[in-house]
Every structure is written in C-alpha cells, then in structure tokens.
Amino acid sequence: MADKIALEVTRFSPERDKEPRLATYEVPLRKEWVVLDALNYVKDKVDGSLSFRWSCRMGVCGSCGMMVNGEPKLTCATFLTDYAPGPVRVEPLKNFPVMRDLIVEISDFLAKLTKVKPWIIRKDEKPLSEGEYLQTPEQLDTYKQFSMCINCLLCYAACPVYGLDPLFSGPAALALAQRYNMDSRDQGTDERMDILSQHDGIWGCTFVGECTEVCPKHVDPAGAIQQYKLTATKEWMKSMLMPWKGK
Amino acid sequence: MATYTEYPPRGYRVRMSTYWWLGKWPYLKFILRELSSIFVAWFVVETLMLIKALSDGLLAYAEFQQFLQNPIVVALNVISLCFIVFHTITWFNLAPKAMAVRMGGKRVPDVLIAGPNYVAWVVVSAAVAWLVLRG
Numbered sequence: 001m002a003d004k005i006a007l008e009v010t011r012f013s014p015e016r017d018k019e020p021r022l023a024t025y026e027v028p029l030r031k032e033w034v035v036l037d038a039l040n041y042v043k044d045k046v047d048g049s050l051s052f053r054w055s056c057r058m059g060v061c062g063s064c065g066m067m068v069n070g071e072p073k074l075t076c077a078t079f080l081t082d083y084a085p086g087p088v089r090v091e092p093l094k095n096f097p098v099m100r101d102l103i104v105e106i107s108d109f110l111a112k113l114t115k116v117k118p119w120i121i122r123k124d125e126k127p128l129s130e131g132e133y134l135q136t137p138e139q140l141d142t143y144k145q146f147s148m149c150i151n152c153l154l155c156y157a158a159c160p161v162y163g164l165d166p167l168f169s170g171p172a173a174l175a176l177a178q179r180y181n182m183d184s185r186d187q188g189t190d191e192r193m194d195i196l197s198q199h200d201g202i203w204g205c206t207f208v209g210e211c212t213e214v215c216p217k218h219v220d221p222a223g224a225i226q227q228y229k230l231t232a233t234k235e236w237m238k239s240m241l242m243p244w245k246g247k
Numbered sequence: 248m249a250t251y252t253e254y255p256p257r258g259y260r261v262r263m264s265t266y267w268w269l270g271k272w273p274y275l276k277f278i279l280r281e282l283s284s285i286f287v288a289w290f291v292v293e294t295l296m297l298i299k300a301l302s303d304g305l306l307a308y309a310e311f312q313q314f315l316q317n318p319i320v321v322a323l324n325v326i327s328l329c330f331i332v333f334h335t336i337t338w339f340n341l342a343p344k345a346m347a348v349r350m351g352g353k354r355v356p357d358v359l360i361a362g363p364n365y366v367a368w369v370v371v372s373a374a375v376a377w378l379v380l381r382g
Binding site for chain 2: 012014015016019020070094095096097098099104105138141142160163164206207208209210212213220222223226227229230
C-alpha cells in the first residue's frame with residue numbers, strides 16, 4: 001500500500017473567489033484514517049484556513065456530510081483506503097449554497113424542518129401527576145426507524161427533486177414528520193396533513209429513491225414519503241365518500 | 248491575487264445541469280422508469296385501436312392487422328414491451344417501500360409484498376397467453 005494519497009478539496013473564499021476551485025493535498029494513507037482525519041491533517045499541518053464542519057467523528061452528530069468522489073457521505077465513516085490509490089475528491093454537499101470551502105448554508109432545511117412540526121403535539125394534555133404517556137415496544141417499533149435521522153442532509157444532496165426545485169420540503173423533513181405522525185403519543189396528524197399534502201410536500205417527491213440509498217442511519221425517507229402518500233390518498237378518499245365526517 | 252470583497256453574496260449556488268440524470272445509473276434508471284409511461288400510453292392507444300377495428304368489422308380488422316405487421320410498428324412494440332417489463336419490475340420492487348404492512352407487531356418482509364405482485368403478473372399473463380394462443 002502506498003503511504004500517501006492525493007486529496008482534492010474544494011476551496012472557496014466568498015471574499016476572494018468568483019467560484020469554487022479544487023486544491024490538491026498529499027495526505028498520509030493510513031489504514032484507520034477516514035476522510036475527516038485527512039481533512040484535519042490538512043488543517044493542522046498544511047493550511048489552517050481550510051474550513052469544514054465536524055463534531056463527534058462517530059456518525060452521530062451529522063455535521064461532516066460532504067461529497068466524496070461524487071457521493072454524499074459522512075466523512076467520519078468513509079475510509080481513505082477504500083479510495084486507494086486515489087485521488088479522493090472532497091466537495092461540499094450538493095444542492096446547497098456553498099458558504100466557504102466545504103461548508104454549506106443549511107438554513108433552508110432548518111426552516112423546512114420547523115414547518116412540518118417535528119415534535120409531539122397533544123390536543124389533550126394529561127396533568128403531570130398522571131405520569132408519562134406510555135408506549136409499548138410495538139408502538140415504538142412503528143416509527144423507530146424514522147427517528148434515527150441525524151439531520152446530516154446526505155439525502156438532500158442525493159435528491160434531484162430538491163436540486164431542481166428548492167421549494168420541495170425534502171426527504172429528511174418529510175421522514176421526520178412521518179416519524180411523529182406514527183408516534184402513538186402524538187395527536188398532530190391533522191395539523192401536519194395540511195402542510196405535508198401540499199405540492200411542495202409529499203407530492204413533490206417523484207420516488208427516485210436515492211435518499212434512502214445514501215442514508216447512513218438507514219432511515220428510509222423514500223419509504224416514509226410513499227407511505228404518507230398512501231395515508232393522504234386514503235384520507236382524501238374518505239373525505240370524498242363521507243364529507244359529513246369532517247375533521 | 249483576487250480582489251477582496253467585504254460583503255460577498257451569501258453562498259455560491261451551483262445550477263443543476265440539464266443532464267444531471269446521465270452521470271449515475273440510479274438516476275438514469277429513474278428517468279427510464281418515468282419515460283416508460285409513454286410506452287404504457289402507447290399500448291393503451293393500440294388496444295383502443297384494436298377495439299375500434301374489431302367493432303368496425305372484418306375489413307377494418309384486417310387493415311389493423313396489416314398496420315401491426317409494419318416493421319416500424321413491430322419495432323415500436325418490441326421497444327414498448329421492453330419498457331413495460333422494466334416498468335413492471337421496478338414498480339413491483341418499489342411496492343414494499345410504500346406498503347408498510349404490520350402483522351403480529353412486526354413489519355411484513357418485503358418479499359411477501361413484492362412476491363404476490365409477481366405471482367399475479369405471471370398468472371394473468373399465462374391466462375391471457377392461453378386465451379390468445381389456444382385457437
């Protein structure tokens with residue numbers, strides 16, 4: 001095994017550059033090193049101005065998502081040796097505006113996430129003295145997969161619908177909405193329905209399915225969206241057949 | 248050295264190429280699956296033409312048969328069949344994602360959702376083939 005590998009990294013300084021460019025760095029190729037280690041090596045030893053987000057370096061915080069050789073990846077879980085003999089190209093997450101080097105602007109996602117109300121909504125609150133809202137393991141199991149999302153945004157980088165239409169709510173926000181819809185303690189399904197069943201919500205999704213493929217936590221946003229499409233269609237049919245029932 | 252801009256615009260945006268779907272097989276597969284709807288529509292039109300020819304009498308039916316024997320129509324139908332098979336297989340494989348059926352507290356495995364679709368496909372196709380080919 002060679003002891004070095006070339007790392008091609010996007011550099012962009014909004015104050016100085018018209019557009020992003022690639023810079024190449026030689027980094028040690030070590031068996032236990034991930035792409036994030038290589039970036040930290042560059043920052044520590046070669047160029048301290050290299051900017052990128054990272055935090056936990058163990059696939060939990062969701063900060064270090066980047067494009068590695070064109071694929072959205074958590075750089076803390078992507079080994080350099082898998083790309084030997086290189087070069088390894090590291091670019092900012094696709095479909096988001098680039099702020100600096102490998103950092104993207106994610107306020108659009110944060111606004112969309114808030115819009116789908118990803119929290120437990122109760123119509124009737126129990127008094128504290130009555131204790132917690134209990135849930136069986138089976139009830140937990142219905143939504144647990146969708147609750148594993150770490151907001152790393154790899155799914156947005158893989159979604160061509162979001163790339164072409166920035167108004168689309170996107171995979172993670174919709175999967176998280178479905179996570180709360182399926183929670184037995186939640187009573188906010190109707191409230192979310194109006195937001196989710198808009199064109200920019202679930203119906204914007206054309207089921208490319210790549211969000212599910214790239215998800216490092218196996219959340220399956222594509223499945224969540226299609227399942228919600230079924231629910232929304234059933235609700236619509238019910239409201240057509242039994243208009244007197246109402247909400 | 249490039250000039251220094253004190254308040255640059257927030258974020259550099261890259262426009263998606265018109266040919267975004269050419270670079271990666273899953274994207275190309277998606278576009279082909281979407282495109283297959285045109286061929287599905289063509290088979291619907293062809294079936295309607297067949298029904299009309301049948302209702303218009305023997306002469307119209309013979310003319311329709313002649314139309315079907317045209318090499319261009321034969322080629323179009325072969326291509327359409329390939330697209331419809333592709334459409335069917337990809338659709339059946341995606342069905343388990345949309346249908347999260349739970350039984351006995353557990354989610355029914357994907358193969359039990361996709362499987363019956365395939366079985367129904369084979370049975371219906373065999374029944375149609377038997378109807379068409381027996382005489």
